[in-house]
Amino acid sequence: MAVGEAPGKLILFGEHSVAYGQPALGVALSKKVRVSLRRGEGRVTIRLAEGLRFPSDTLAAAPGALVKAALGADAEGIDADVLIELPPAAGLGSSAALAVALLRAKRALYGEEPLPFDQLLARAIAVEDLAHGRSSGLDPAISILSNVVEFVRRPGRTPRSKAELKVKTLAPAESFHVVVGVLGHHGGTATRVRAIAQLKERLGAPFDAAMRALGSTARSGIRGIAQGDLETAGRAANLAHGILSGLGLVSDEMEEIVRTARNAGAVGAKMSGAGGAGGAFFGLASDIRMANDVLTAIERAGAIGFVETAAG
Ligand code: MEV
Numbered sequence: 001m002a003v004g005e006a007p008g009k010l011i012l013f014g015e016h017s018v019a020y021g022q023p024a025l026g027v028a029l030s031k032k033v034r035v036s037l038r039r040g041e042g043r044v045t046i047r048l049a050e051g052l053r054f055p056s057d058t059l060a061a062a063p064g065a066l067v068k069a070a071l072g073a074d075a076e077g078i079d080a081d082v083l084i085e086l087p088p089a090a091g092l093g094s095s096a097a098l099a100v101a102l103l104r105a106k107r108a109l110y111g112e113e114p115l116p117f118d119q120l121l122a123r124a125i126a127v128e129d130l131a132h133g134r135s136s137g138l139d140p141a142i143s144i145l146s147n148v149v150e151f152v153r154r155p156g157r158t159p160r161s162k163a164e165l166k167v168k169t170l171a172p173a174e175s176f177h178v179v180v181g182v183l184g185h186h187g188g189t190a191t192r193v194r195a196i197a198q199l200k201e202r203l204g205a206p207f208d209a210a211m212r213a214l215g216s217t218a219r220s221g222i223r224g225i226a227q228g229d230l231e232t233a234g235r236a237a238n239l240a241h242g243i244l245s246g247l248g249l250v251s252d253e254m255e256e257i258v259r260t261a262r263n264a265g266a267v268g269a270k271m272s273g274a275g276g277a278g279g280a281f282f283g284l285a286s287d288i289r290m291a292n293d294v295l296t297a298i299e300r301a302g303a304i305g306f307v308e309t310a311a312g
Helices: 063-077 094-109 117-132 138-145 189-203 205-227 230-246 252-263 288-300
Strands: 002-013 024-039 044-048 078-084 148-153 165-169 176-183 268-272 279-285 304-310
Touching (some): 002 094, 002 205, 002 230, 002 268, 024 094, 094 117, 094 138, 117 189, 138 165, 176 252, 189 205, 230 268, 230 279, 252 288, 279 288, 288 304
Antiparallel strands (some): 002 024, 148 165, 176 279, 268 279
């Protein structure tokens, strides 16, 4: 038997605008996807951690299809056992984590050395394309590096190697807490990515200006976190949320719960990931007491929540 695992991710800044050449910042989560592979007959078992549920619609990519894509022609001779600790179809990177965990486990099954970053990223992007239509590579890059990650890619073509990207880990000047929340499901990343591409066609210049503004909030957020100025990062997150809302990526319920997080004391709060019908959001907190207040408030309002800490 061979095992592979990879963490989910939370995007702090840069969802969607990353595909248009703007910078992004994300953080790996402590919740993971764990995969065990053994030689067998192509049986795939997928389990979700307690309390989690798959969405009832069919818009999100089916994990079974991702397993087949990652294992390729060998799928029929391998049994796969998958445990997903992340709420699926929420924007927390379960597809990318599944792709990376599977590719790692497959190498281990054949007794091969782990793949270097570039090659693992290129293969994970190819698998994740099933879920994202055209993955920017952001989610698998965060999952592979398992850290706080800054990411920029050329607009247009899907990157196939590190040379086409700027990816680096960021060391926060001070520790901070991220209250991660999930409210429902986002309804499919590929669907949202397509809707945003159509909006670009329709709007033209104002769309491009919105992307530049999202890039600018991301740069402020990155500077804020790098320099220990969480207040600036929080305000940049609030502004980015407003722009993403204008792009049609924030439902009424999401708008309300993001406000709940701010009212409970979060330094800033924002939707995260593909967005649309529901999905992930976060509140930034400078200390654990603030984080627990925000967590209590969003849980009372119906979200699944947990706290992640980025060490400074
Ligand atoms: C989804 O987690 C992030 C998007 O920007 C898509 C991508 O970057 O592949 C919406």
